[in-house]
Amino acid sequence: MIKLLLVENDLDICELVRLSLELHGEFDVVDCSSGEEALRIVGDYRPDVFLLDFMMPEMSGPQVLKRFREVPELADVPAIFLTARTWEATKSELIDLGAKEVIYKPFKPTILGAQVKAAIER
Numbered sequence: 001m002i003k004l005l006l007v008e009n010d011l012d013i014c015e016l017v018r019l020s021l022e023l024h025g026e027f028d029v030v031d032c033s034s035g036e037e038a039l040r041i042v043g044d045y046r047p048d049v050f051l052l053d054f055m056m057p058e059m060s061g062p063q064v065l066k067r068f069r070e071v072p073e074l075a076d077v078p079a080i081f082l083t084a085r086t087w088e089a090t091k092s093e094l095i096d097l098g099a100k101e102v103i104y105k106p107f108k109p110t111i112l113g114a115q116v117k118a119a120i121e122r
Contacts, residue, residue, distance in 0.1 A: 002120065005047035006031040007038045007064055008082065009056040016109055017051065017082070024113025035059030039067055047077060049120050054083035054090070062097055069098070080119050082107065 004027050008014040014031050021027040030045050032038040035056060050068065052061035059067075061081055068074045081094050084105040091102045101119035103112070 001028045002026050002117070003045065003048045004029050004051055004116070005038060005042060005045060005049070006051045007033075007035060007056070007061065008051075008053040009033050010053070013053075013082075013105070017107075017112065020109040020112040021116065024117075026117065027113065035061075035064035035067070038064055042068065042074065043071070046073070049116065050077055050079040051116065052079060052081050054081050054085060054094070062094065065097055065099075078120050080116060 004021060006014060006017055006029055008017060008031065011033065014033065018029045018031050021029050032041065036059060050065065052064055054061045065079050068077065078100045079098060080101045080103060081099050082103050082105055083090060086104050094102050100122060103115055
């Protein structure tokens with residue numbers, strides 16, 4: 001099982017992502033609704049991959065990733081971003097931060113698991 005930490009503040013999207021990944025059959029998903037919550041539980045969960053919303057109140061996805069990268073045990077955990085911002089500059093910024101992939105909203109629930117798995121394997 002691939003342990004995935006999902007950080008998404010929209011509860012409907014969070015539920016859809018979690019169900020999509022769990023139905024894929026290869027993911028154990030723990031979800032958080034904020035960066036602060038993710039920072040509290042990440043050490044105990046020890047994920048294999050992060051799936052981060054780009055825009056969240058209080059702490060953005062890039063800010064969360066920067067905080068994760070400060071922890072030596074998390075420095076090499078692959079990160080994937082979900083975003084509604086389809087600007088090429090946004091994707092470039094996220095790749096420069098170390099993201100393995102950027103998945104645009106609205107995403108296709110039926111292929112989300114395959115997209116995440118492909119990004120991890122790259």
